[in-house]
Amino acid sequence: MDLQAKIIEQFEQVARDQEKELTQLAPDTVLLDSGLDSLCFAIIVAKLEDELGVDPFTAAEDVFFPVTVADFVKFYEDAAAA
Amino acid sequence: MKMPPRLDLKAALAGTDGALVARDVRVPMAALANGNPLSVAPASLKDAHVLIRTTSQLNAALALVALDGVAARLVIAPPDLKDEHLADVIHRAGIDTLVADGAVVTGLRSVTVSPDLKAADAAGQARVTEWVMFTSGTSGAPKMVAHSLAGLAGAIMKPGAISPGAGEKIVWGTFYDIRRYGGLQILLRALIGGASLVLSEPDETATEFLMRLGQAGVSHLTGTPSHWRRALMSPAIGRIAPRYVRLSGEIAGQAVLDALKLQFPAAAIGHAYASTEAGVGFEVTDGLEGFPADFVGRLDAQKMGAVEMKVEGGTLHLRSPRTAMGYVGGAEALKDDGWVDSGDMVELRGTRYHFAGRRGGIINVGGLKINPEEVEAVINRHPGVALSRVSSRKNPITGALVVADVVLADAANDNATFKESLLALCRAQLPAFKVPALVRFVERLELTAGGKLARHG
Numbered sequence: 001m002d003l004q005a006k007i008i009e010q011f012e013q014v015a016r017d018q019e020k021e022l023t024q025l026a027p028d029t030v031l032l033d034s035g036l037d038s039l040c041f042a043i044i045v046a047k048l049e050d051e052l053g054v055d056p057f058t059a060a061e062d063v064f065f066p067v068t069v070a071d072f073v074k075f076y077e078d079a080a081a082a
Numbered sequence: 083m084k085m086p087p088r089l090d091l092k093a094a095l096a097g098t099d100g101a102l103v104a105r106d107v108r109v110p111m112a113a114l115a116n117g118n119p120l121s122v123a124p125a126s127l128k129d130a131h132v133l134i135r136t137t138s139q140l141n142a143a144l145a146l147v148a149l150d151g152v153a154a155r156l157v158i159a160p161p162d163l164k165d166e167h168l169a170d171v172i173h174r175a176g177i178d179t180l181v182a183d184g185a186v187v188t189g190l191r192s193v194t195v196s197p198d199l200k201a202a203d204a205a206g207q208a209r210v211t212e213w214v215m216f217t218s219g220t221s222g223a224p225k226m227v228a229h230s231l232a233g234l235a236g237a238i239m240k241p242g243a244i245s246p247g248a249g250e251k252i253v254w255g256t257f258y259d260i261r262r263y264g265g266l267q268i269l270l271r272a273l274i275g276g277a278s279l280v281l282s283e284p285d286e287t288a289t290e291f292l293m294r295l296g297q298a299g300v301s302h303l304t305g306t307p308s309h310w311r312r313a314l315m316s317p318a319i320g321r322i323a324p325r326y327v328r329l330s331g332e333i334a335g336q337a338v339l340d341a342l343k344l345q346f347p348a349a350a351i352g353h354a355y356a357s358t359e360a361g362v363g364f365e366v367t368d369g370l371e372g373f374p375a376d377f378v379g380r381l382d383a384q385k386m387g388a389v390e391m392k393v394e395g396g397t398l399h400l401r402s403p404r405t406a407m408g409y410v411g412g413a414e415a416l417k418d419d420g421w422v423d424s425g426d427m428v429e430l431r432g433t434r435y436h437f438a439g440r441r442g443g444i445i446n447v448g449g450l451k452i453n454p455e456e457v458e459a460v461i462n463r464h465p466g467v468a469l470s471r472v473s474s475r476k477n478p479i480t481g482a483l484v485v486a487d488v489v490l491a492d493a494a495n496d497n498a499t500f501k502e503s504l505l506a507l508c509r510a511q512l513p514a515f516k517v518p519a520l521v522r523f524v525e526r527l528e529l530t531a532g533g534k535l536a537r538h539g
Contacts, residue, residue: 017505018514030317032288038312038448042479043519050520057478058337065314065341 003080004073006051010044011036018043027070034069054079088210089232091150091273092116098276103298104140105283107197111276117199119144120181124152125206127193133177135159136195139260139281141183143269145195149181150231151208157226160216160261161284162513175214175226215263235270252277255295255324257305257313263356264331264449268304289318296321306331307338307353308448308480314341323348328365330354331449332481333437336371343369355426363389363400372436397441398424443537445474445482447515452484454537457518460511464504466491471527471535472518486518489527496523 008025015022015036022035031041049055056079066072095115102109118124119141132153136142142158149156157175168187171177179191186192213234217225254272258265260281272279280298282291292313295303303324305313310329313319327342327349334353342351355363355373366373378391390401401420427438445452454472461470469489474482488504490496501521508517528536 019509030289032312032316038308038480039515039519041315042447042477042483045479046475046477046483046485046519055478058476064344065311067315067317 003052003076007044007048007073007076010047010051014040014043014047025069027068027073029069030067031069031072048076052076052080088151088208089235089274090208091147091231094274095147095276100272100276100278102140102143102272103278103280103294104138104197105286105294107140109140109144109197109199111273113199114144114147116202118202119148119195119197119199121194121196123203124148125203127153127179128206129154129209130179131155131157131176132179132181133157133159133172133175134181134195135163136181136183137161137284138183139265139283140197141195142261143281144197145181146213146269147273148195148202150211150213152206153179153211154209155212155214155228157214158216158261158266161259163216171226215266231270234266235274250325251299251301253299253301254279255298255300255303257282257291257303257309258331264304264306267356288312289316292316292318293321296323300324302326302328304328304330306449306481307334308332310338310342311479314338314345319345325349327351328354330356332446334371335478335481337478339369339371364391370434372431372434375430375433375435378435392421393428393430393435394423396427398426398428398435400424439474443473445472445484447482447484448480450515452516454484457484457486457508457512457516458535460508461486461488461504461518463511464507466495466500467504469527469535471537473537475520480515483519484516485520485522487522487524487527489525490523493525 011025011034012022014020018036018040020035020037020040023029023033025034036044045055045057054076056075059079059082064075066075092115095111098111100111102111102114120127127149130153132149132155134142134145134156136145146156146158155175157171157177159171163171172187172190177190179193180187181193181195183195210230213229213231214226215229217227252275254268254277256265256268256279258268260266260269269279271277278298280295280300286294296318300322301324303322303326307329310327324346325348327346328351329338330353339351339353342349350367351369352365352367353371354365364373364377368374378393392399399421401422425441425444427441428435429438440446443454445454457472458470461467461472467488468491471487473485473487475485477483490500501523504521505517
């Protein structure tokens, strides 16, 4: 399974666990409009860290917060490539 | 317990051009100085013990202004005060009047508040009113802390506190709710300084609020590091250009400080440390996490009217002229010598102190505090659980998350179905931020020699 699919799967899983209604995700979907709240993103980042062994929010040299789904995926791709 | 001198809030509002700005209504402060937002004449609430419980932040602010100097005690209910705690709060604080914009409590005198101002009658002799805030209670019934308005406003009045440059218009905004300590500070700054304040609505998204802040020309904006991280994830972050950015309520890490510097290169960015009991602590403005070691033990602190600090037993202790007057309706008393143990552990690294979590394992998720024992008690109610330990896991979005290690009564239950039934129990009995984000099944949990669950920092 590629990275993007793993990330999307976590979005869907956490939305189910937190009883949030996830919008149809597209690369340009704004994260804050996806139906998930800060707590959901916090959980997604923790679960992805356990699954992938990386937390790009903490590891990144650049200070940058992702706005869209594509930003978020790229964040992890860059971290995986580093 | 000595009462500081009275501060006249309404007099401060007269003749100013600021306003309280909600989504659909804007209340000029000058109108508030002699208008009445209540359904009765404020004078009829003279010496009353009032609980202010509103759905809208604006209405809470209006009631506070109307009743300061009139009521004996104003208890400010936070937005998430549960109905089940209401009877206890009313009893402990000796409440005789409820001011609300929604549901009322039967058997209690109820007054409604709205932005529809009526003419106020001539003010009688003003008295000192006690302002009572809730601490972000970690378990059980919420704790109430009494302040005087002058005490709450101490940091604002003191020389050297953030003041505008000549001719610069200030528009305050806050991601906090004004019914919590961090937000009330901003409300008072706006009121006393006659500056505008933009208030969020309960059903407003972060992006909608940022757009409104941008339209209002927000110049001074405050929130927790978690609030700011959420704002930085919004496409509307570019709509605002505050000159003054402030973080408080949680430990500000270097990443969020750097991200804000990049987003607002011209802004003065400060992170503040405060506890509800100790009043305002101190502010760090050099853009680095932690605080300079020489803040501790400053001999001239008291003379300057600033907060005194010491580190004892690894935690930060504070003493200030603005320390709260005491708890309301509880046996617990503040120490006589005025020192308050914050419970925040600090570590000296070089010439700087860094925060190292809470003593007692209190978990801070986006500014909301959680006692691990409370969560463990719920988990342990599940018949399949032998033992559990709840702890904090560092997180770049909310600062921390609640995680649980669980020892199963029957090892055969190590599966997703069991985990789901455990989480369902937690969700039914705890608010979302207290529910463990991650559950791990472990074979055993270490106990101390005394037979208590071993907790590591």
